[in-house]
Amino acid sequence: MSNRLAGQASAYLRQHAENPVHWQPFGDDAFAEAARRNVPVFLSIGYAACHWCHVMAHESFEDPAAAEQLNAGFVCVKVDREERPDVDSVYMAACQAMTGQGGWPLSVFTLPDGRAFYAGTYFPPAPRPGQPSFRQVLTAVAEAWRDRREAVERQAGALADALGGLFSDQLLGIGADSGHDGAALTSAVGDAVAALARTEDRSHGGFGAAPKFPPSPVLEFLVRHAAGTAPTAEDARGLAGRSLAAMCRSALFDVLGGGFARYSVTADWSLPHYEKMLYDNAQLLRVLAHWVRLGGSDEFPADEAREAASLTADWMVRELGLPDGGFASSLDADSERNGHRVEGGYYVWTRRELTDAVEDPDDGGRLASLFGLPLGEHASAAAPLHVGRALTAEEHARLARHRDALHAARTLRTPPDRDEKVVAGWNGLAVAALADAAWALGRPGLIGPARAAATLLQGTHWDGARLLRVSHGGTAGGIEGLLADYAGCAEGALALYAATGEEQWYAWAEDLLAVAEDRFIADGLLSDAAATGPAAQSAAGVRAALAGARSLDPHDAEAPSGASLLAGAMLSHAAYSGSAGHRAVAESIVGGLPRLMAQGPRSAGWLLAVAEALLAGPAEVAIVGGAGEERGRLQAEALASPAPGTVVAVGEPGVPSRVPLLADRPAAPDGGPLAYVCLDFACRLPVGTPCGLHQELAAPR
Template sequence: MTEGNQLGAAISPYLLQHRDNPVHWREWSAEALAEAAREDKPILLSIGYAACHWCHVMAHESFENEAVAAVMNRLFVNIKVDREERPDIDHLYMTALQAMGEQGGWPMTLFLTPTGEPFYGGTYYPPEAAHGRPGFRQLLEAVRNAWDTKRDSLLRSASQMRAHLQTHLSATAAPIDLPTSALAEAAERLSGLIDKEWGGMRGAPKFPNAPYLELLARSGFPNGPAAHREAFLRTLRSLCEGGIYDHVGGGLHRYATDARWLVPHFEKMLPDQAQFLRHLVWGWRATGEPLFRQRAEETVAFLRREMQVEGGGLAASLDADSADETGRMVEGAFYRWREAEVDAALQGLPDIESFKRAYSVTPSGNWDGWTVLDRLGGSGDAAPAAFGEARIRLFQAREARPRPGRDDKILADWNGLAIRALAEAGAAFHLPDALRLAREAFDFVTARMMRADRLHHATRAGRLSGPALASDYGTMIAAAAALFVATLDARFLETGNALAEALERWHGDGEGGHFMTASDAGDMPLRPRGDPDDAVPGATALVVEGLALLAQAGGEARFGERAARAARLAQGRIGPSGMAYPGLLAGFDRLARGSELALFGFRSNPGFEAMEDTVRRAVDLNRIDLVLNDPARLPETLALSAFAPERYPAVTLCRNRTCHPPVFEPQALAALLGDGRSAS
């Protein structure tokens, strides 16, 4: 047995944060499980992530404590996992924890047999008993005592849990079709849960819940129930104006702790930016509101400035905590303001009082004596670009503060989400920098995270982690398709096709479905599928979406057939439930209602802008829009390539396996598309 803490060679910044703990941490591996078997010790598994506030709290209280660490080292083999680096492990044990009756969350604390079967668990434990929860050291002693004196009972419980996990995470079922009414019915139920004043789900804390927001948008646009469109737009406006948005530096925080989006939990996560950016595109296309475009441009700038690493990849997250004026690590210290600090930064500007009214700056603040800048009150100049000089001054003042830590590992799936969003925003807003950022991130992932045509999940400082997960392939396939749609560069389609073949090789189950973990991963008690959604769609939904989008962009029917087969198999596993799986509902929706549009012409053509504007306003989340001047630039497998309009501008639309004749006037185009101007 190797003594001591073994996290010093880890790739994950989260694991590296724990390399100096007196705990004898190991990374998750087959070797760590074998050590537990040799030592005849249960495993203490701790799962968290770098931007997790309560993970830091538990680390400071317990894992940095010599006395607590001595107990951990004596009684357990201790394994630390970054949930972002190993989402398959997190998915497996979060499912187990919830089956034990716990709500779940991070840090996650599980106790396992040496073969990895869970028999007890929870989340954060205080160092001493409090709030009805045992103290951590007390818990350690109790669990080990149970292991020593009641092992047979624990092993039976663990075996039952394994059977439960096998049934719920790895099962196979006959394929079934989703009823055509499923999405509309789920959206209607969801609409009844929406906060009528502030958007989002009623109550607190308040999460953006991006997959559910997409469900509302899919149901509402272009001509669905007006209530669904308005629920989506109301939520999006609140996200743009609330304190959950960083009004100084751009970007969306992870969630709000209150019911009106005012005070965020201050971490910033890459997938939240990606999904927010896509929603801003839909909101702007539907309404033309400058607010949505402004936030999109600010979010792109934030990603370029604070999330891009050397070489072009995009980092995972920014921490919620940073040092305050006393040097103490405090949640939100980088983002909060005193009125005096605002006054000092804006000294000499003529509109200080108007700015303070608009952004809720008062002597008493709006959060524990501090101010979190927001625009929820609606006072002051309502234009989103207002107070530009004031916000620049505050940005410059804030730059002098200690910055939150950055988790600079690059995750293929999160980068795939961001690349797709940047490609779509770049095309919609004509933002060259968004497209450049998308290309740079795509090139980073495909050049630095692929070996022998096989994708890897994470990298940092030139080192690769283990093989990719199904979610990595799903999002990068979608990213490749989106970049082709935005640029018409054929290499993106070629890469997407290669990724789709690698997905089948390493993750296919032989029946058309997929496992989250690769076939040659030897360190998992079982191979889970990725059916459930979280803050982002699950691996299954991402695969279905990616393959379906690739089929639309390249016209290769085999990819659409694979997507449909995977979706039907997943529905067979899930059963009649629909609303609980919004990502899969979205995938079925694309498969059922996907369409392809080509706008032919040059921007110099009279009438081109009017045609483009008509396309923009008809928001259809299942349609891809290609803008080009030469049909020869399209792959021959795409039905749109057969059309050569006799004059420009012209639009051709293919849907329901039928291509309509070209139209040349905005009125005819609006009728063809089912004009979406009623969305606002």
């Protein structure tokens, strides 16, 4: 045996390719080998940007004695949770059932068929009070396997049955007879705003206590709700504005280079966990763009949001953009500082480092004091640059004068490692964010990176019949995409179509949704992994861990669930196409809101956002005729509408189109452009000016 991780698409797996542990990737071969050797499987699950994953790797997986013990008694499998979220979700549920908690690194011991019987997270190299060492755990598990096999198998079987029941209960029924009760849905979204208000941290922004994660799906819901006329619309605007302001003014946001860290260790957002994820930044960029489109608020003005969004878009393109198109998954939390790898080393500053980077000594001193960098005996202490409040005009001007110099000085440091695997669904979210931001921020240059990413996804991940989840170096491989990949790519393609009018993206979204409907809906139930087709592929180990059950996790967490993304993409497609079937799928999924809301609105943020679009119609705008700036002004007005879920189609009169919304739409008699607004299955008289279109879109229903 030897380590089999070299050449894997996942940077996390490649990080472990030189370990003395005989790692292999997750798959049926590993479980077959465990059965042949009659030993348990040790599953180690993490991701490339995970700080404590690195710690455990250095302490235990690089230790020859620990590796010898692992290799002798177990088949050792490494899993990148970002590459295989289907695997991670099942075994994380097992860990939480056994221990009451979870996290990464996730350490799971299973039978040779994949059923879990013991789990934990980080284990130290030496015992601590109340916590055994990793090698003590290995010894205890090996002894249980040898001496108490029947009890181990009984425990594994009982846990698999329980997990199978849990995941089966979350499957969503999809029916053609769906319909939504407008009054009930209106009440549900209003209740969600009220529930969020009760959990708001009014001192520091955001919701709940530390650790604080960006509540991105919830913020999208609040921004959409704020665009309406419900009695709770202003409450939603306040909640969204305070959260966005708190994050953008905190250490979570990189005030020099843009982009958001994954979460804050502290309630006041002052101490970030420095890894930066594509899915966080794509969502926050889109929310900020939509906040600008909404007009902002006194607590968080649109101009401040525009700057944060613009910096974040630049960061995504510069730091995560790949040469062949597409976006890398993440930047590591750790980086080198003074000869040692430390968390956040790339981002923190001492007072001397900052003043040396600024030519004007007075400005340098004022900036250092503004950011709270210490003097005197603590002057060597390094800290992230943040103020925790809105800057005055003078402070903002001073930072703007020196931002480029400070950023240039920082680029001389050793940057954090980048996980260059391309995840299809996350790249779909990035395409949607850049396409929306291009119009909301007045930055048409952002369309280019969005189009390049979509081109990579369509050309490399898609073979015309299926979508692969990951690629690396321009080559896709591994498992077929999960529901979140198909739906995320469709979401991105539809947003790019609205921004460009290029019908290839509408056509691709239509194809993705057709395959998704065929693959992920079986026997009237929706699941996260393909249930039909040649790659109906929860691996044997995952199937066994759930006692053969299919699985769906409908909860929105740090990113939207596959189910809620599918609902949004299906609803948008129905608005373009008039497809009752696609709308019925969306309504069926939105029908699961009451069950999710029982666990709190933060479990259903994106689905609540889709519900807002459903309540709004959504509005359908077809623009035909004219050319160049004249038609562009109408398109810009349509895309500037904050009405939730509005779809925009642009075409030529009399030219066949794959988009039914454009059918039979004549231009003005003089050939000029006209915009047709349709709502609730009825179309209004066309208008030819941006002012007229604005009035149509703003008119009460």
